[in-house]
Amino acid sequence: MELNGIRYHVEQYGEGEPLLLLHGFTGSADTWRPLLRSWGDFRLIAVDLIGHGRTEAPKSVERYQMKQAAADLAALLDALRIEKANVLGYSMGGRLALSFAIWYPHRLRRLVLESSSPGLKTEAERRARQEADEALAQMIERNGVRAFVDYWEQLPLFATQKKLPKPVQDAIRRERLRHTERGLANSLRGMGTGVQPSWWDRLGEVKVPVLLLCGEYDEKFCRIAADMHERLPNSELVCVQKVGHAIHVEQPGIFAKIVSELIKRG
Ligand SMILES: C=C(O[C@H]1C=C[C@H](C(=O)CCC(=O)O)[C@@H](C(=O)O)[C@@H]1O)C(=O)O
DSSP: EEEETTOOEEEOSSSSEEEEEOOOOOOOOOGGGTGGGGGGTTEEEEEOOOTTTOOOOOOOOOGGGGHHHHHHHHHHHHHHTTEEEEEETHHHHHHHHHHHHHHHGGGGEEEEEOOOOSOSSSHHHHHHHHHHHHHHHHHHHHHHHHHHHHHTTSSSGGGGHHHHHHHHHHHHHHHHHHHOHHHHHHHHHHTTTTTTTOOOOGGGGOOOOOOEETTTTTTTHHHHHHHHHHOOOOOEEETTHHHHOOOHHHHHHHHHHHHHHHHHHH
């Protein structure tokens, strides 16, 4: 469907409480496929975010900015005639979900943030990250998606995924390889961790119930989640044991159960 001039790939499953699913960097709506049956009593809306998968990857970096991507989500809910939705974001998708919560609080029922962050606290951190992400974007454009995926999947953040069954690892790799150089490079430049607004000082504005999820072995994002938990007025922090960054991949059953319980809690 077209949202603010961009052709988005959107998948819908089931009926009931609307649950908007936002994948991470290098992900897509396919990220959530193993979980669809677990959430059969929700109205699931899974999108390929801008520059990812089957959604358009425009040339303009500005079009990927958080403000625009959040406006696209509001347009998506309008198109689906959903006034308020539960929004679940993983990693980059969580940064977008939180940005949506700040800019469109009246469109939100509950928020689930898996292994995510509100951006970076200081201008110095943001500047350094922007430079690192620009270098990574240029590497993608110079060496191609396959070389980037080879590098990306070796990050310590994803070390625990090496213990997953080979077919699961292969599915993650196939999903990552499906993107274009322009889509990934411009996603980093437009909505990367260093370029997005920092929400650290505005977390007090998020009044809806927030479920913060992190994986025990993902120390960095567990520290971020604990800090967010201190600042959010209505949040719950769950540290899922014996998993890393991508909880929904490593323990899909536990992940689905925790999320379902939050949404059904009313
Ligand atoms: C490596 C760091 O940051 C990246 C890590 C995770 C985020 C993500 O969406 C990865 C999803 C995946 O590959 O499974 C990504 C993002 O938020 O855009 C970050 O760039 C780090 O150490 O901060």
